[in-house]
Amino acid sequence: KTPSSQLHKMSAINFDEALNEVKKGNHSRDALTALLKAIRLNKIRESRLVIEYGTKALNKYNNNLGDEKWTILEQVFLAALDTNNKEIADNSIQQLIHKFKDSTRVNRLLGMQNECYKHYDAAEEVYEKLLELNPANGLALKRKVALLKGQGKMQEAIKELNMYLEQMPGDPTGWQELVDIYLSLSKYDAAAFCCEELILHDPMNHLLHCRLAEIYFTMGSAHVPNARKYFSQSLEIKKKNNPRALYGLALCCQAMSEEPTLMNENKKEVSEALHHYARTELTLLYKQNNQMSEAVEEILNDQEKALE
Numbered sequence: 516k517t518p519s520s521q522l523h524k525m526s527a528i529n530f531d532e533a534l535n536e537v538k539k540g541n542h543s544r545d546a547l548t549a550l551l552k553a554i555r556l557n558k559i560r561e562s563r564l565v566i567e568y569g570t571k572a573l574n575k576y577n578n579n580l581g582d583e584k585w586t587i588l589e590q591v592f593l594a595a596l597d598t599n600n601k602e603i604a605d606n607s608i609q610q611l612i613h614k615f616k617d618s619t620r621v622n623r624l625l626g627m628q629n630e631c632y633k634h635y636d637a638a639e640e641v642y643e644k645l646l647e648l649n650p651a652n653g654l655a656l657k658r659k660v661a662l663l664k665g666q667g668k669m670q671e672a673i674k675e676l677n678m679y680l681e682q683m684p685g686d687p688t689g690w691q692e693l694v695d696i697y698l699s700l701s702k703y704d705a706a707a708f709c710c711e712e713l714i715l716h717d718p719m720n721h722l723l724h725c726r727l728a729e730i731y732f733t734m735g736s737a738h739v740p741n742a743r744k745y746f747s748q749s750l751e752i753k754k755k756n757n758p759r760a761l762y763g764l765a766l767c768c769q770a771m772s773e774e775p776t777l778m779n780e781n782k783k784e785v786s787e788a789l790h791h792y793a794r795t796e797l798t799l800l801y802k803q804n805n806q807m808s809e810a811v812e813e814i815l816n817d818q819e820k821a822l823e
Contacts (some may be wrong), residue, residue, distance in 0.1 A: 530557050537568060544579055547572040551587055565594035566603060585614060592624060596631045604628060619645055623654055630662055638662050639708055653683055660692065669696055687716045694726075703734045724749035725760045732767065736774045743767035747789070765793040769818040790818065 533550040547568050552563055557788040569591035573584065580587065592607035594600075608621075608628055615621045626641035639662060645655040656679040663672035673696055680689050689710045699707035717723060728745035731738040746767060749760035768790035771777045794815045801808045 530554065530559055534564070542571060542575070544572065544576040547576070548580070548583060548587070551590060555586075555590060560597070562597040565590055566598060566600060569594065572605065585611065589624065591781060593627075596627060599631070601632075604631070617657075619648065619652065626655075626658055626662075630658070630665060635662060635666055644725035653679065653686065656682075657689070657692075664676055664696070669700055687713055687715070690716070698730070703730055706730050707734070712786070717751055721749040721753035721757060721760065724752065725757075725763065728760070728763055728767075730743060732763065732770070736770065736777065739767050739770045739774070740777060741770065743789070756800070758797060761793045761797050761800070765790055765797070765815065765818055768793070 530550075530553040533546075533553040536546050537550050542673055550568055551565065551572065553559075554565060559815075569587050571666060572580065572587055573591065577584065580785075588610055589609050592604055592611065595602075595604035595607060608624060610625065611618075611621045622641055622645060626638045627640065629635070629638035639659070642659045644654045644660065645652050646659075656675065660672050660675050660679070663669075663675060673693070676689060676693050676696070680686070680693070683689060690709045694706050694709045694713070697703070707727060707730045710723065710730060714720070714723050714727065724745045728742045728749065731742035731745065743764060746760045746764040750764065753760075768786040771782065773784050797811055797815065798808070801811050
């Protein structure tokens with residue numbers, strides 16, 4: 516069997532190795548807890564695995580897990596909500612309430628259970644009580660936003676999120692959620708502003724630059740130059756294996772060529788050069804896939820004709 520120290524070391528690094536160890540029949544305490552820890556630390560959504568092996572660990576080694584028992588029980592509870600397994604969810608939350616009666620964390624989990632069961636008033640009551648105890652409880656505020664979203668109350672969710680971000684402007688997950696909500700409502704100006712805030716938090720994230728470029732592109736021809744700029748920046752940060760930004764850059768060059776107000780002789784040369792760069796990189800990227808390569812080549816040829 517794999518030594519305990521090795522199992523716990525790899526749990527934080529390699530989920531596949533931990534899973535293979537368990538699937539080989541090693542259902543020891545260390546093997547099971549290593550797998551569950553790997554899922555937690557790597558933030559992998561494998562709820563059915565958590566229920567299968569989490570309940571096995573709790574049933575088989577209940578008295579030998581120490582304080583990790585409660586971490587696993589919470590993990591199993593969340594997985595049960597995710598898979599709509601009410602029996603396991605109810606059993607898990609009752610054990611947690613019995614152990615940590617006045618815990619804000621357990622109360623937040625209780626609110627999530629009410630959300631899952633569509634007991635929205637009960638969930639809101641839980642979160643309001645948590646916020647009365649601590650108005651700066653960011654997790655409770657986020658759950659309240661999720662609750663409003665679940666009921667389709669987007670304007671109220673936006674209001675709550677903005678209030679949260681006034682208190683916690685350094686939380687990128689709040690800005691990301693606000694981007695998603697604004698996009699769902701086609702409020703592209705507001706979404707672009709929030710995305711710019713995200714870039715301030717993580718300026719070397721090529722995906723954020725690419726997403727902001729896509730938002731600007733969607734906003735219409737007047738914003739295409741900004742879109743081209745951010746697609747280019749995404750490619751500056753990640754030059755290889757970035758097809759989304761490459762194709763976006765090619766589209767911007769085509770769109771600008773079709774809009775006389777955005778194109779003079781100098782800008783035309785720049786667009787032609789950028790399109791040539793995007794075309795070359797995309798061709799190299801897809802050359803191993805003949806069918807895809809032909810489709811990409813056809814699209815790029817049409818774009819190049821528009822640039823002429």
